[in-house]
Structure formats: C-alpha cells, structure tokens
Amino acid sequence: MRKPEHKIPASRTLLLFLPALILCFVILILAQNWMLMTVRRDKQEQTYSMLHLIRSTTDLSLDQMYKLSQMLLLDNDIAKFIYQGEIESGSVDIQTLIDAKGVLPTATNINAMLAEVYIYSNRSGYILSSQNAFLEPEKMYPSMFAFEGLNYRQFRSKYLTPAFNRSFFPQTDALVHGRNRSVIPLVQTFPLNNPAANAGKIMLLLDSSYIVDLLSQQIEGASPTVYVTDSKGAVITYSGDPAFILGDGYADGQHRVSIEGQEYVLSALSSNASGLRFFSLLSLKEINAMLNPMWPVLVILSIGMFLLLSFFAVYMLARSNRHWTELLGLVDVSGKPLPYEQAVGYIKNIVEEDRSKVRQAGGTPFITDTFFRRLIHGKMLGTAEIQAMLKQVQKDIDLNSPNTFQMVHIAIHDVQDFLSSDRLEDIDFTRIAAQKQAMRAFGQQYYLYMDFSFSIWIMLWHGDGRFLDTQIDQFYKEFIQVSPCITSMAVSSAKHSLDEIFSATNECSEVQQSLLSEKQVEIMRRYTELSLKREPYHYSLDMERKLSGAVMKGERQALEEILRTIEQDNFVARNLGPEEHANLMKVLYATAIKLSQSLRLTLHQSVFESYAEVKQFFLSQALAINRAKSDKDEVLVQRIIGYIHDHYADPGLNLSNMAGDFGLKESFLYHFMQTRMETSFAQYLEAYRLERALALFAEKQMTISEITSFCGYSNAQTFRRAFQKRYGMLPSDYQKTVLYQKK
Template sequence: MFFFIATFYHETSVHHKFLCYTVFMLVNIRKNGVLARKPIITLSIVIAICISSLIVSQSWFLRQMQNYVLEKNMTVLELTQTIVDSYIVQTQKLAQLLLLNKNMTRFIYQGKISEGSSEIQTIIDAQAQLPATRSVNPMLEEVYVYSRFSGYLMNSRNAIFDIDRMYALIEFQDMNSGQWQSKYLRSGGTDSFHPTVIATVDGQKKRIIPYIQSFPLSNPLENAGKLMFLLNADLLEELLSGLEIGNRGRYCITDSDNTIIISNGDIMWNYTDMSDGQYDIIGHDGVRYLISIVSSAESRLRFFSALPYKELQATQIPVWGIFSLSAIIALIICCCIILVSAYTHQKNWSRLKAMLSDGQTFPNNVTYEKVYETIKSITEQQAENEAHGGKIPFMTETFFRRLIHGKNITPEEVNDMMERTGQGFPIGSDMVVAMAKIIWHNVYEASSLDDLDFSRIVAAKEAERIFNKNYYLYMDLELNIWLLLWDENRNLLNKNITAFWLAFKKITPYETSISISHVNHTVSTMQGAPHECNLTAHSIINENLRNTIRRYSDLTERGDSAFFDKESEQALISNCMKQDEYAVRILLQKIHDTNFMQRKLPPDQILLLFKALYNTALMYCQKVNITSLPRHFTLFSEVSEFFLSLTGDAFRSKPDREKEMISSITSYIHEHFHDPDLTLVTMSVAFKQRENYLYYFMKTRMDTSFSQYLEEYRLKQAKEKLFTDSEKNINEIAFSCGYANPQTFRRAFTKRFGLLPSNYRMGFITDAQNNES
C-alpha cells in the first residue's frame, strides 16, 4: 500500500520519499523491540507531511481534471459535428441527384392518374430510385417524395395516393394528417431541419429528425414538390453520449434559425448570441454552467454541451475524497500495526528467551545468532529422538512428499535436505538411487479397505526383508504405494526390486503392476525419478496391462514414432462436428491400438501424441466456440472421454439423431417463417450450432438449403392465405408470411406459380362464383 501511494503521487508531490523512509525506519527497529523516542517523533512528522502533500496533490489534480473534462467535451462535440456533417452533406448530394433525376421530375410535375392508366409507370420508375438511397447513408431512416400537382406521396416501400387514408403508415406523434401536411409538405421553407419527433417508419415507432428540401432547386419558392429525409435521432444521441455532463447537464443541437432540433431536456441558458468556444455562465435557473459550443459551416448546425459546475466537482471529489481518506486511513493503520507488532514482538521475544533458557534468563542484549543456535539444537534433538523411537522424522516425510509430487527441487536443495534428514535417508553420495510405484488396477472394486491396508503392510514387510533399511515407503492420495530405494551395488538393487515384486504380487489380493525408474540415479539427480515412474505407469495404464513389472529403460529402448497424422486429426474433428459417436469411437480405438499395442511408444513419443491430441481438442473448441477447455491429457482414457462427450447421446443411433435434427429444423422454420429477419444466422444461434454445420446438414440430409426451404414454405402459406384470408390485401398477406417488401413477394410468387398473387386470388374467386351459379 505504501509503495502504491508513493508511486502514484510521484508526479505531483515528493512525499513518497517520506513514506519509503517511514517503512525503512519502522522495519529496522531493533529486534529486541525497544522503542526509542526519536522514531516516534519522526513518525508523527512523516504522517503530517504525507497528509499535507496529499491534500495539495488532490487540489492540483482537481483543476487538471476540470480542464480534462472540458477538453473531452469539446473533442466529442467536434467529432459529432464532423460525423454529422459528412452524413448531412451526403444527404444533400442525394437530394440533388433525386431532384435532378428525370423520373423523379416527371413524378413531381405529373397530375393525378386514372385507374389502370399506363402513366402509373412514372411512379414505379421514380420509386425505384429510393431503396438505394437509404442503403448508402446509415443516418437515413426513410425518404419521402411529395408532388403538389398530384398530391401523391411515396417512399422506398409504398406509393400513397390518398395521404389522409394511408396516414397511419407514416403517422407522426401528436399530429393528424392535415396538421402533418400543413407543417411539412405545404410550407414554403427549403433546406430546413425540424425538431425531433416520433414517427412510424417501416411499421415501427422511431425518433427522427425531418430534413426537407423543396423542388425545383432553381426556384424553391415554386414549391412544386418536397423531399423529406427522416434522420436517425438516436444515432445523434449515441454520438453525444460520450459527453461528461453529469446527471443534470444538457446537450442540444440547433439549426441556423436557433431552433432546437434535439436535446435531452429544457435549455436553461441563452444560446442564441453565443459563438464557438467555452463559457462559464449562470443559467435562468440560477445554476452555474460550463458550456462548450461547436458550429458547422457545412450543415449550419450548432452543437452545445452544458455541465453544471457543482456536478463537475461532484464527479471528482467523491473519487479523490474516498481515495485520499483511504490512503490516510491505510497509512495510519499500517503505522499502528507496525507499532503494535513491535510491542508484541518484544513480549514474544521475552517469552521465547524464557522458554529456551530452562529458567535461566537470557540477557537483554542477547544476539539473534545465539537464539538461532538454541532453536537448531532443539530441532536436531527432537529428530534424533523420533528416529530412535522408530518414528519417521517430520523433515523426512515432508521431503519425500515434495519429491513424489513433482515439486521443483534443485540439486542444492536435495543435498541440504539430505543433510537435514540423514537419519531418515542414510543415502551416501556414491550410492545408486531408484524409485518404484505400485499401481492398483481393481482397488476401487474392494468391499473393504482392510485388504488395501493389508497390502500396504505386506509391501512394507517385504521391502524391509529384501532391502533391509535401504528403503522408504509412502502411500499417496490416490492410494498408490511409492518406494524410494538405494544401494551401493546397481545390479544387486535391480535384482532385489525383481525379488520384491515377485514376492509382493503373490500375497496381495489385488491386480497390481509396478513401474520402476532408472536404477542409476544419484542423490543429485533423484528428483527426476518420480517423473520416470509416472511415465512408465501411464504406459502400463494406456496399454491396459495387468500384473506387470515395467522399467523406464524398457520404454526408452523403443524407437517407434507416434501415429496421429493430419488426416486422422481432420477425421476426428469432422466426426465430432457431425456428432457421429460410432465413427469417433472406431477412430480412437485405431489410434490407441496402433500406438500402445503395436508400436509400444517410448515416453517422449507418448508425450508428443498426447500433445497433438490436446491441440486437436483445442482446435475443435475454437471451431464451435467452446470456452471451457479440457485439461492436458496424461491417459488415453481421458482422450476418449473428452472426444466421445462431444458426440452427444451415445445411446441413440445415428439415423434417430438425424431424424430429430430434421424435425427440429422444420419445426423452427414453421414457427418463425413470418419473421422477416429469420436467417440461417439466427437459427444457428437458437440451435447453438455453427452456420456451416446447419447448411451442410440441410444440403446432405434434407436435399435442400435453408433459403430454398424457407422460400418454399412461405409461398405455400401465402398461397393458402390468398383464398382463406379474403379480407386481407396482398401486402398484408406478404407481411404475414415474412416478406418485408411486397414487391419481393410478388416476384417470388410469380416465379414459383406463374401468376401474380392478385390474378391467382381472382382465379379462385371466379371459380367459386361459377360453382355457385
């Protein structure tokens, strides 16, 4: 905590040096715990200096943060202005292209047309220009084109011949049809923005900003027609969301006439006569505001942000107040802890001296070395007493546990531990050392642990008989028995290991195997023996051997390489993705038999094989977005368990699983076909499968694609509804079958059945009338 505070305030004050000095001073209080007056006075001065420098630093940082917030607001406004300008300029260019288009000009100057007239082609040609216009500008929600001569209105989806009747498709909040037309279509203004309003766009309520241009461009006052662009207000608010304005701050955008077109609340200051820059003013509500203003020459819009001064302080003071208070409290607590610890240390030191002196008190100036020697002699005496009493010394058992559990032990640590535990491990530097591990194959099938305890006693008795005192036995948490063995004669040690195994397996009631490390280890290299035992034991388990003795040297003499090529890897991943449990099982059995039964891999090749299989598992998890990764494989049973778990329910046959999958796909499409946003992506999310897998499954198992099946089912439903839902028009039926655009529905229906939907319906009506007559 001290060094955190010192580093953090390095640029703003120098009191971190006092903190470091405080720590150094307190840590180096005399070991006998005597507290002098000078350290206490110095500590008090240091605390006072730290608190003062902390307050000064906080005040300076508050001013810096105020400047930072204001600069950030200006940056956000400038960025918003740049982005909005680019969209508005693009919109203006689109307006020019549309108003200069000959089809659009014909539509605007065209009068009303009679039913069935070929002049309707003019409207179709003009409307064809609008969908592309929407797609090129992310801020553009919709485009309306109005002709004063005909009174017609059209957008990218509809041509409206009677605005009053069809106003529900374009309804604006709190306006009826007449009010809407008067405000937006019949006014003589040009190139103007209007305040934000909620409007109906594509059947949804959206917050939009109307931007209107009059036709013709050469004489807008003629007001022959109007272009109305509906701009996305939420996009503007998202751009302005990066402003630091607190809870009661405000932002707004005004046009060239100072009309507010978007804001997040009432504007409480006079904004009409202010130019670009930053201001510190008092608003109409008596609140002090810090205001930032940016204007645009392109769109003639002005962007405002206002941050209440109190909230600017409030956003900083809690953070720095809490941090400052926490730092001060932490400093005081640490100092108190050190002082209390020093006092407690003195009491404990006195108690320790009294306990070690057997009634004879140590002098106050006793050295640490003297006490250390006393403690060392006590521990040595205790270890000697335990050894003479037939108990395993504590340090002996601790060292052996570290050894077999693979803890990092350097040769220097081994020699040091051997010196400490010499009575437990009387291993000379000229002796050879080996390690053995007894593996139980059917120990968990036992009805009682008495047999297991009996086997442990038998192992200890046989080891004592054959190895005399040159052994140490230990049972780990997995109930495996470990033996550390040593002797002066390497051949004799090998012979004794074989004799021990032959005697032990005749008496134990379990099926067991034993793995042996190299028998040429020494004290300095013995830390590698447990790893060799584990590798040998894994090879026994992977090959499913019983009642076997295997030495590490038997493995190293093998020369075959592991079998797991690229083709096998791809087949394993592919079959897992298809959830083909039978194929995965056959492939795993081939990999196991080839490597462990035929080639009998050496340890280094076993490690390479498991590494390759683990990399394959990671590759599969990445392909199907599985976040819970497997652990590294050490046994082939772990490999089989992982890959077979990916194939789903192994008790169901492959045809049954395919039928269930087909039924799920068709049911999902039948339930959601009316959704215009239904795609293969949305279905893959619902099924928690990759898109490629669903596409491949439908092509190979259903002989169709997603888009083909969906289109066929939608048209089938539409065909039925054309004569069952006679009250609905063609557009309503198209929408109810998932078509967002009626024109798309008409083209698809005509292509599939050879008739327009209206002609198809008329044919049914005519047939019904003939049947009735």
C-alpha cells in the first residue's frame, strides 16, 4: 500500500495567493504619497550633496592656487623683481627679470585650472607672464593681454593698484596667449606679511570653464541654476539661467523661495578655506513633473514582477518537493526499508537538486569541499578522488585531454590581528576578493577553498600552461590591490598529470616556508624560483621599499631591522668578493639618490665605500625626519588641547568644528588624536568637561544646572549620566560630599 502524495489543493493555493495580491495593491496605493515625498527629499539631498562636491573640488584646486601664489611670492627671484626699479638699457639688472620669468613656465603647468600667471612690480611698473615680459605694459596691453571692456589704466586701477590681501574678481574675458579666454582673476598682494605696503601683485587667471563644468553637473530629472559669489556677495561665475541668481542674504542650508509664483529650493554653502559661497536653485515643479510618467509604469512593473515571482515560487516549491514526495509515497505503510533499486533514481535527483541549490547560492557542494580537504591535508588515496572532485566543479571537463595543473596557496599573515580586533569581515572579504578575481582570471577552471588556518587554496587547470602562468600573474596583481590583509602567495610548479598533483601542496608549503624565513610579505613566489641561481649579493626590491619607507616615515626601529637584514644576508650568510661588494654599494647608493630626490635634498655623499657609511647615511636621514615630524606633531597636539580648553563650554562642539577651524581633514584629525594622543576627540572632550565640573564643585557654590551649562552639556540628564559613568556617583551626591568637607 502506498502513502498518498503530499499535494497542496488548488483552492488552497488560490486562497493563499489572492490575499497577497490584494495586499500588494494596498501597499502600492499607500506608498504613492510616500514616494512623492521621498523622491522630492532625495533630489534636494542630491542637490546639496552636489553642492558639497563642488565646494570640496573647488577648494582643493584653489588650495593649490593659494600655495602656488605663496610659493611664487616667497621666491627670491620674484621678490627681487618686485622690489627692482626700472631697468636701464644695457644694464646687468635685466638678469633679475630673466631669473624671475624663468620660474613662471613651470608654475603654470602645475594645475590645469591655471590659464596664466602675471607678476606685477609697483616700483617698476613691469609685468611678467609665463611667456612674456611686458616692459612697456601700456603699449603692449591691447595686443598681448587685454581684458574685456578695460583699457590699461582701468585694468591697473581695478586689479593692480588697490591694497588688499587676496581677492577674487568676477568672471571676465581676457587675451591669453593670443586668444580670447574666459577667466576668473585671483589676485594676491606682495609682501605676504604686510599687504598694506602693496609692493606688487601676483595675478592668477583661473580657467572659468573648469569651475563652470563643475557647476553644470546635472541631477537626473532636474536642471538647477548654480552660482558662486565672493564673501561680499559679488557673483564670480554661474551655470544655468542668470535671471534666477538671487541675493546673498541666505544662511547656509536649504531654503524654500518663491519666484514668479513658482516654488524653488535654494541651497547655500560657504567655504571657510576660500571664502566663496556656493548656491543652487532647484525647481520643485521639475521634480513633480518627473514623477508623473513614472508612477503608472512603476505600478505596472511592480504588479507584473509580483505575479511572475509568485508563479515562479509556486512552481519551484512544487518541483523541489516532487521527488521527495514521490519517494515518501513508495515507502510501505508498515515502515519496512525501501529497496535501493527502487529509490536510486529518486536519490540521484534529490542530491542533484540539493547541489544545484548550493551552486546557485554561490557555494560548492559539501562533497567537493571534503575531497579538497583530503587533498591539501594528504588524506587522498588516489587519482579517482581528484577526478570525482573535478567533475563536480566542471561538468564538461575532459580529463583525457592534456591539461596543466597548478596549486596556489595564499597565506594571510595578520590573521591574528583581525581575530583579536573583531574584524572578521576583512578575512571574509579577502576570501570573496580571491573568489571573484579567480572567476575573472580562470573562468570555471579553478576551485577555491579556505582552510581552518584561514589560508586560501586554489587549484587551477588549463590546456595551455603559458596562458595559466600569465593569468596567475594577473590574478595576484589585481588581488593584492583590493585585499585588506597582508598576504603572500605561493605557486606550485606545473603538473601535467593527476598523479603529480599530490606534490603540489607540499611545494606551496615549501615556498611559504622560504618566504617566512626571509620575512617576505606582499609577494608572489613560484616553486621554480627556489632552485634558481641567486645573485652574488642580496638586495631585493622589497628590501629597497622597506628601507626607503622606514627613512621617509622616520621609523628608526624598522630602519635598523632592515639594515640588519641586509647586513645578515650579504656579510654573514655570504662571503662577498671585492667586485660583489662594490656592486652592493652602488645599488645602495642608487637608493640614496632616489631617497634624496623624494626629500628634495642635495646628496653630498659620494658612492658608499663601506656598509658603515650606508648605515650612517640612512640613520641620519631618518633621525632628521623623525625630529621634524615630532616637532610638528607636538605643535598640533598643543593646538588641539588649547582649542578644546577654549571651546569646551560650547554644547555643539565636535571634531568637525575643530577640523574646519584648523583647515584640516576631519579624518586626519581623528587618526592623529588616536595615534599621537591615544584618545579620541569625544573622549578627551568628555574627560576635560568632567574635570572642569569637579573643579567648579570645589571652587564655587553653583547649582548642578549651572555647572551643566557652564561645562558644555546640553541638558542635566546627559551630564548626570556621564558623571556617574566616570566617577561612580551622581553629581548631587558628589556635591553633598564637597559641601560636607567644607563645613
């Protein structure tokens, strides 16, 4: 007797399906208004984010311009030219002008935003550009550097004569290098420490198209008008309809304004770095019009997708349970064991369905993982298991055709750091990155597995061994760029039969052992390289990288370690002859040259003659860098402490405020305090506020509410919670203790 098959009645399926469909309609109708509000809010946020991006990009470019102008005005040749008077014919003083002009061509190539630079001397009246020297500027002005609508006297009166520190001027057309260009003048007065002296000017002509291109970035479905003003409200440049440029009387943020009966959102943003203000005017009518055709389409697509997915889910549910249901139906009511011959077909189908589900979810069947674990741990008994494993990974693999097999082993060296700091996501991401890069490089002809020590093993096969070598190199090059972990990769020699694969794991282990003994990381090494003839001296690119890096960072301990490694490898492990010793000194001297160029220093040292000279040179450079770095860090530490002590009473004080006032990146200050002061901004501020609270309790007769406000807390509840967490008692209890002691 058979058990009946387990089927869901059609009427019951319909009863389950109809409420879901009705619920879908209800949700769509209720979501319409929410969607309208959400899209409008999103577009406003996109506009403000775009304005932030424009400000950040502009500030970054202008910061380079400010530094360039300061660098030029601090240049001795430029200063001599500005203070020099008129040059008589045949005078040797013309060399000063030539030297000053020689600086400018290089300066104009620093940033694509810079169209031209002019240096003006008030004493001589001369003007220098990157390509010309205007000794008679009034005569040369109309044909060489004329500004739209201005004669030379008007040009000089507007840009060169007034005494100011630094100023932007509105966008204008000017003759630059023989052609008319739209520019934004940025003028800086010389000298920097006394602008009132007004000895000269440096005029940077900024390519207005650079900023206009930024302003003209479009938001999908909307075309806002974007414009920039200086601190006084004068419009510098704009993109869009100039008729919609409003006044400057709006604070930073977003404001609803009405123009000719239509509503707009005005976004305003100021820059502390440049003093400029950025505005964007977005029409709400455009946003609403964008949603009109979208809503019916979205409704139809949602309903269609719901119906499609519902029918597909019902079909897959019935299909996935069919074989299991039929198998149960074959079981005798008495519970006797079912003959295997009758069940074998169902078992095969059920297993295949399970494996298919695992593959569709991005995993590998359990049996495949088991085979591979047996391979890398030396438990596999023969090639039959390898064949079975490969057929599970690639169904159409032809094991009779010639194939090249290789094994790859990726070791994660800082795995303990991740485990102890609860950063397991980084380990898992490393595995995912290896999986995705392997898929790109090797297609279906690979198998990847992470073992119990968090090492990644990859088995590869291909008909062309040279192609496989090329793809392995490409794989590691791309993988190392995205992996957050410190890794090294070992590659076995090429295997041309399944019998040879068993030795591949041992070869990878030997390579990893050699890398470990040499303390090499972030490197790929093949097993075939272990038997290659070594150079007479040992100074690898990795050694050079570590040596230069330790000097640049001023890390004496790391520098001494790499110097000891070089000494151990070349003077203890090897017996270098005179020629080999000289070659080692030459390559170390080449490193010294590159290091000096990076530090912009003149290398007075000749070729090293002894390793003692090598150590003395690199240690002295690292010491100088470390001293300069320590002094700079200490100044910033004291500045941070002073700032917090001066502003702690402000309830709105945060790291962003301090970063803005300092003109530094918030992320830089965060990591600086963590590494140099071993605390965060919030922790230091909290500690100092509570210390001030203790002092006020002891010094003055103040209420808790007064102390709360005086110490920068927004409310008494926050103050009580912080006080109790730090001192283990409520402020009121501590106040009573202080009063009792005074009595």
